[in-house]
Amino acid sequence: MDETWIVYETEMREAAAWLDALALVARSEQAANAMRSQAPICHVGRLDLLRLPLPVRSEAQAAAGIYTRMPSAGEPFGRLLVLLLIEEVDTETLRLEIATDTAFPLRAEEVRWHLRATFARTVRGAGGRRTGLLLAINGAARLQTARTGAPVLACNIWLEEQLVALGPERRGRNRLFRPWLEQYRLLRGQDPADPTRSFRAAVAGCEKRLALRAQRADS
Numbered sequence: 591m592d593e594t595w596i597v598y599e600t601e602m603r604e605a606a607a608w609l610d611a612l613a614l615v616a617r618s619e620q621a622a623n624a625m626r627s628q629a630p631i632c633h634v635g636r637l638d639l640l641r642l643p644l645p646v647r648s649e650a651q652a653a654a655g656i657y658t659r660m661p662s663a664g665e666p667f668g669r670l671l672v673l674l675l676i677e678e679v680d681t682e683t684l685r686l687e688i689a690t691d692t693a694f695p696l697r698a699e700e701v702r703w704h705l706r707a708t709f710a711r712t713v714r715g716a717g718g719r720r721t722g723l724l725l726a727i728n729g730a731a732r733l734q735t736a737r738t739g740a741p742v743l744a745c746n747i748w749l750e751e752q753l754v755a756l757g758p759e760r761r762g763r764n765r766l767f768r769p770w771l772e773q774y775r776l777l778r779g780q781d782p783a784d785p786t787r788s789f790r791a792a793v794a795g796c797e798k799r800l801a802l803r804a805q806r807a808d809s
Contacts, residue, residue, distance in 0.1 A: 591690040591698035592723055595705065598712040599682050606654045608708050609634050609674055613656050615704060616671075616695040629671060629693040633657040640751065641667070641744055646723055648687060650675035658693065667727045667744070672701075675723075685716065689723035743792075745773035750796040763793065 597605060613634045620626050637653040653676065659669035671694040675687040690701055706713055752766050767789050774788070775781055782788035 591688065591701060592720055593688050593702070594716045594720075595686045595688065596679070596714050596716045597684045597686060597709050600684055600709060600712060601682065602652050602676050602678060602684065605676050605684055605686060606636065606652065606674070608705070609654050609656055609672060611708065612672065612696070612701065612704055616656075620695050626695040627693050629658045629695070631656060631658060631671065633660055640748060643727065643747055646727060648675050648677065650677045650687065652676040656694070669728055670724055673723055673727070687720065687723065691724050691728060743774070743777060745770055745777055746792045746796060748773055749792055750799065753793070753796050754800065
């Protein structure tokens with residue numbers, strides 16, 4: 591399921607809280623019917639938009655999700671069953687992008703029904719549907735290094751975002767070294783053996799992925 595909805599007379603915190611209710615329904619269905627997916631629903635929480643891969647980013651100001659596996663060093667975005675991107679269009683009008691994984695216990699029509707029941711008379715479907723939101727995080731379309739196929743580190747995805755913001759000439763990229771190193775240290779628990787060389791390699795990897803993405807966009 592990859593769908594976009596407009597919800598009126600609703601605040602962002604109310605939209606995020608909807609996931610808590612949805613997770614309760616999913617757990618109830620799992621307990622009542624063994625034929626449902628029994629993927630563990632271990633956490634409902636906010637996501638850091640700045641850590642999301644570029645293909646997932648939107649005009650959203652907040653993101654939340656239902657996890658089946660929490661983020662870890664080897665899986666920096668964890669494993670999501672449901673992703674919710676929330677954009678505030680204007681006062682008390684929200685644009686919601688909702689994506690569900692096939693392992694989520696509820697079917698698309700059930701998620702849709704629950705959304706309509708929660709925000710009765712204030713919700714309508716909208717255009718702008720995007721596919722592959724969860725795939726970009728959960729594995730099949732996750733950003734990968736072209737050489738090894740290993741998942742890109744969260745600190746390098748952050749670096750890629752910053753390089754894009756600097757523009758094609760990348761002026762001032764050396765100022766990114768310290769914050770990149772701090773994120774690497776938090777992720778791995780220690781500094782790389784050669785921080786300067788590792789930073790240069792990370793920048794080169796980012797530039798390569800950006801070039802490949804530009805080529806695909808032009809083709």
